[in-house]
Amino acid sequence: MTVRNLDALFRPKSVAVIGASERPGSTGAMVWARVLEGGFDGPVWPVNPKYDTLGEHAVIHDAGDLPQAPTVAVICTPPASWPALIHKLGGMGTRAAILVGEARSDEDRLAVRHALSAARPHLLRIVGPGSLGVVSPALGAQLGAPSCRVKAGGVAWVSQSNALTNAVLGWAEARGLGFSHAVALGDEADVDAGDVLDYLASDPGTRAILLELDSVRAARKFMSAARAAARNKPVLALRSGRDDPADGLYTAAFRRAGLVRVDALDDLLDEIETLSVGRVAAGGTATLITSDRGLATLARDAFAAAGGLLAPWPADVSDALREVLPHAVGGNPLLLGDGARPEHFGTALKLLAEHRVTGTAFVVHASTHGAPVDEVAQALIDHHRFAYRGLLACFFGGVDAARRDALHAQGIPVHTTPQRLARAFARLVDYRLGRELLMQTPEGLPAQIPDAIDAALAQVREAVAAGEHELTGAAAARFLARFGLRVEGAEGEGHGAARNATSSTTTDASAGHATNAAAASTADGAAAAAAPLSTSTLKPIVDIAIELHDDDNFGPVFRFTAPAIDGVSDALRVYGLPPLNPMLARDIVTRSHYARLVAPEPTLAALTALSQAVCDVREIIGLTLALRVYRDRVTVVDPVLRVGAQRSRLAIVPYPRRFEETVDWQGLRITVRPIRPEDESAHRDFVQAMTPEDLRLRFFGAVRTFDHSQLARMTQIDYDREMALIATADTGDGVERTLGVVRAVADPDNETAEFAVTVRSDQKGRRLGQLLMERIIAYARARGTHWLIGEALRENGAMIALAKACGFTITRTEDPGVVGFRMPLDDAEAADAGATNAQPAR
Template identity: 40%
Template sequence: MSIRNLKHLFRPRSVAVIGASNQADSVGAVLMRNLLQGGFAGPVMPVNPKYTAVAGVLTYPDVASLPLTPDLAVIATPPAAVPALIGELGARGTRAAIVLTAGLSQARDEADRPLTEAMLAAARPHTLRILGPNCIGLLVPGLGLNASFAHIDALPGKIAFVSQSGALCTAVLDWARAKGIGFSHFVSLGDSADVNFADVLDYLGSDPGTRAILLYIEAVREARRFMSAARGAARNKPVLAIKAGRMAEGAKAATSHTGALAGADDVYDAAIRRAGMLRVFEIDELFDAVETVARLRPLRGERLAILSNGGGPAVMATDALVAGGGRLAELGEDTVRQLDAVLPATWSRGNPVDIIGDADARRYAQSLEILLKAPDVDAVLVMHVPTAIAPGEAAAQAVAEAARRSERTVLASWMGDYAAERARAVLDAAGIPNFDTPDQAVRGFLHLVRYRRNQELLMETPPSVPSEFTPATATARLLVQQVLASGRDQLSEPEAKAVLAAYGIPIVETQIAASPEDTLRVAREIGFPVALKILSPDIIHKSDVGGVVLDIADEAALQAAAEAMQARLRAIFPEARLTGFAVQRMARRPGAHELIVGMSTDSVFGPIILFGQGGTAVEVIGDRAVGLPPLNMTLAGEIIQRTRVARLLRGYRDRPPADLDAIRLTLIQVSQLIVDLPEIVELDINPLIADEHGVLALDARIRIAPAAQPGPARLAIRPYPRELEESAVLRSGRQVLLRPIRPEDEPAHAAFISRLTPEDIRFRFFGLVSEFPHSEMARFTQNDYDREMAFIATAPDAHGQPETLGVVRSIADPDNQRAEFAIVVRSDLKGQGLGRILLDKMIRYCRARGLRELVGQVLADNTAMLGLARRFGFERHATPDPELVEVRLALE
């Protein structure tokens, strides 16, 4: 739904407990005890007709008898009573409820509706928000609110924990209490009938009391809303996730390699990465990771130096780093020379830096300061093993002082227990994450590395597509519709290749022959040598039945191969239909890599794209990576880099590098294909051969089905809305294109802002800003089109290069009720009507998406903007700041 009325859930001023009880150990009794003992400052009002008082508090017989309308109601009654109670509460004015009761989805009301459905129907007219049902409840320690039946309270803190598992909630509460870990919010979602991950992420993502968000995920519903909320929250603060159910119960039957290879856990992993979150796999790892990620500055790079007074632990850390895919810093000659000056002659003279067992605090400080200034080091892991000569506490103090003077990342591992206790307290006080073992310390560093990479995907400016890409969408769509009309759900290989060719993917020439004799005619047209493949809608993998013969040199060999292929099929699969043969020109690309590019449809996240090493043994090799469309060059490159074959594609020995731009472009072309053609449910290009000359699709398979919704609607991330592009003409006669902004626009957008006058900057940003960092420019150009929109006016400059002339931007609230807008036009273009054109475009867009109000803040002396707003019918309102005016336009 949205964050509407969630403030009543997370910050209530009063609570009603419906089903409160004096019966020992009942949910209603534990709930009352927790609320009263938690220190909640507002009234707690028990409701139960059986009691005069519960836990010593006057009890009311029903909702109507309550002396005031509760902000929040907590319901612990039998399932059948819940829908009516929700209706009574909504009519009374309550806007949030926690339903602890289980079993609503199994039970039915008099109209034979599931009680969950009846409950939501009762809540809907009042926009009453429901957490649960079948949940443990909610804790907000900062308010003293323990609206749960958990066995233990939570300590206050800055971390929010959100879980779909009630059993895990109680275990984590117990575990965190023992370790002194506190929470800003502790949320049990239960069945998520109403309030779900997306709603909570939207709320907590902008909550100033929450420093980081932890998620325990069993299953996601409404993938697009989840992705949109997760990406928004992850831009503001660290979001970490555990995804349960990593191993599939069994592989589904699939008609493509991609369908067989892309497991559900791979897709969740891709979604978590794409959202800029960090995935971990254990509860203790989750809390270790959040302390590391939330406490430290972002990494400048990934090169780690290891500093230790013991060689064995340093080697263990090095092994763990390399095994985890980390990068050990290579110390330059100057760094080694500086270390030579302060260390004994017997030091390791490399990384890891073993400063010998008798190292004192001074040696630690001197070595660490050198490493923190070294140009070849991005982060340092400092380790200490206890010795009688070198006390750990003094070394920890020296490390803390050196780290305080540097902006680089420092992590620590003080080994031991009793001897390291005081040293760890010193490191804690200095904000340096410290770990018990080398493996744990390296794991902490790798959390930072993975988090940095995922965040960079959110902020990185993708390069432009290397060549013009204009698909023949109508041609491909017509072919797909013809196949569907014929009653088939599988394109033949030539048909599949025709679709790929319509999207600019290079294919090898392929023609269909109806019989062994007909293959001769086709081969004469194509020219020998040729490859021959069987065509049968009942055979998925042709090579499994000997249905592929390569490098056929003449007509006699071709006819013999076709006849043998036909006889073999009749012997092995007599029921299989033989529709003909595919004859294709033999592609000679010696030394080319065999790759696979594919697409399948995930039940949660919709279309996904797969890339990896291809060939007939693709499932056995298992080298693949999965990503979510839409893709750009950066995202396509990131998918490629997560495979083992990527190292081969970069070239080795006498093998030149493959054309990586061509491979990335192929992934983008497939991405666009599945956006444009919603009928496509599975696709394989295997093999896609790649070398320094480019790529070539040798085989292709596409499965289709009637489209249930438009192509963009089935994606978990809304693609670039090309349908919003339109042309306009300025008063000067110059034609401009109005279109949504794209990540690739960052360089042009930076140039646009650089040409704004100081007054333009002041009017737009309410202050003088000399320059914007890349992270801010990325926010300007990387829009989540489901939530925000920026339209730019662009036109070719004198050299034919596109330049940005003006921009209008709006950001809608998660309720899709109200949007704030801002607009700026280059000073040298004012008076051309561009501001009017842009604002008209934004108003039409906001009306079309159902927003109720468009709001903007304008400096009082910005008379031109105030005049433009007045002409469009905006009403002017005063603000507490006399220098600011708010303008509002009702859109309904």
């Protein structure tokens, strides 16, 4: 399960505290006090057989005697009582429970397992055990034992640590900062970090997410949820343990998911200030405004250390500055001078508003006789609307609580040093760049020849069936040849033979990708004899050692290492999670000092080819090899491929080639396949070929065009929870044209999937929509989805007729201008739907 019933935790309507107490120092007393202090305005019931009243509240002696099912139960009783309580509460209709106590012994852990079993039939979600609780300040819901009352804000806090959660909540309270939600996950027996990320990704009250964790329970779910969240809002992650051997893998996973990793708790706390109150668009550049030359130097050094984020200073800004602030010194930092007065800071903001290249505004100030901090702060409040990319402030010595709160109310974060301000902004820039990496369209590669892949599969499966555990020498070279990779020193049957021979194709800069010609000719398993590679006149630039191992959590992962280029700088040691494409491979390669010495395309192609081999052939459970990089080509050295019948699933679902098919349709030979990121250009053409009326019917409103980010969302999908099947046809010049697309987006727990189908305007009436619908229905059914649903404008007669023809029930919706479609996909649901006899829309 994932987000199922998490709304009960974050938007409760009633609360029961099981084990509420008045005994000083007891867990039940702390939890009961926090629930009351939060000011929750729904029903709150204490449950404990030892009391008749707690204050003004009548105490219920048994959970079964509650007047109604509480939305959430906070359980403070010993572990032995948990299974029976969960069974009773689940049967009543309670949808979430928080286990505050810890499971320390084997008996306690057995009780947790029984509690989970009792919860499962009722879809009751469990947080903990060992959870500090869940806090939703906007509702006054303090469900647990936080150390203080929590103020409402725009940042969510999610942590595996109770102590750190209490420390962060206390730090924020002292600074007048708040949270949209605060969650201490405890032992994550049920609800885990991936579940909460999934929920918060679409929570309108959460502008950003701060995540603290040591480990990930379910890597595929976590990666899918994190990528979805990072596309919508900043997600910053703190993980302690840099000396942990797995730490580099977490760094790679966070980067791949679009999360910004922070190195210290101080940095994470600074982001509460920046993200909770700030309305900052981190465009990558900023202008510093200060009055003192010494402060200007300190601030400039801080920004240089954070990545050189100061905007270039245009000449026309200096000219305008001289007219309104004759004593100021133009440039970046903008130096207002020792005689600056509070109004001069406001004037500077107004001036910079007309010159957007100056970026985000930063004011760094220490109080002077002519410009006291309070008055400068008020000037910023009065003029903050001119800072189009946001405004951040640093006041040495700080400001009083009232002025700080007034700054916060206008979306102006306040930091105590230029260093903290610069680092906080730099992390916002990191998020923007990481999000852009998520949204970039990778360079297209020619489709791997299916016969070559089938031959590679046959070769490995034959080896496994024969009891072989490794492919080396000529066998490894023959396998890698299927994916366009040349192995140095592989000739005939010998391993380590003369290095002027080869058994596969070459990867060179002129091609920009692995050539598949030789692979095509080796479908029968025989290696092709390609032209010899002479190494006598070529000096390798570097050997990159590549390992693939099957991680217990993240599944198959690559590890890339290369020596320091000069013996002094850092060696390359990075991880990569397959599948890789050239864009993702470039992100890995460019972190090496060797990148500037070689043409990048051969290395990118080789890494992508290795990734494809791992993704297409699940029997590869590990490998070691060296990628020998020359200036204009790469080869493989000493490959050893470990093979076996079983391997973990990839943490990120690769392109599902199994759904590709070729169909004869209306006199055309069309291909129906999953959409790929490389389809963005063809998808733009597809949308542009549709009439304005068809676009309005599909998107429920007038649509003119889609920008890159919108098209990227359509073409770069997470195959773990979404499918988009497109129908394409060759236009005759080797270019594929998209004729139609059908989508199904499942909720995270796969209960329902929402579909949409679109056909090019000039292809309507040829039954392409039905062809696509039949395939998406079959896909959703095979995936185990229970219901397929959709909507259309009531006037969209063609879509309504198609839905009826495919077997959907037409239903009413809350909008009288919109009809709904609903189809059960398994036998039990279909029987229930038939018994219900839902009335069609009228």
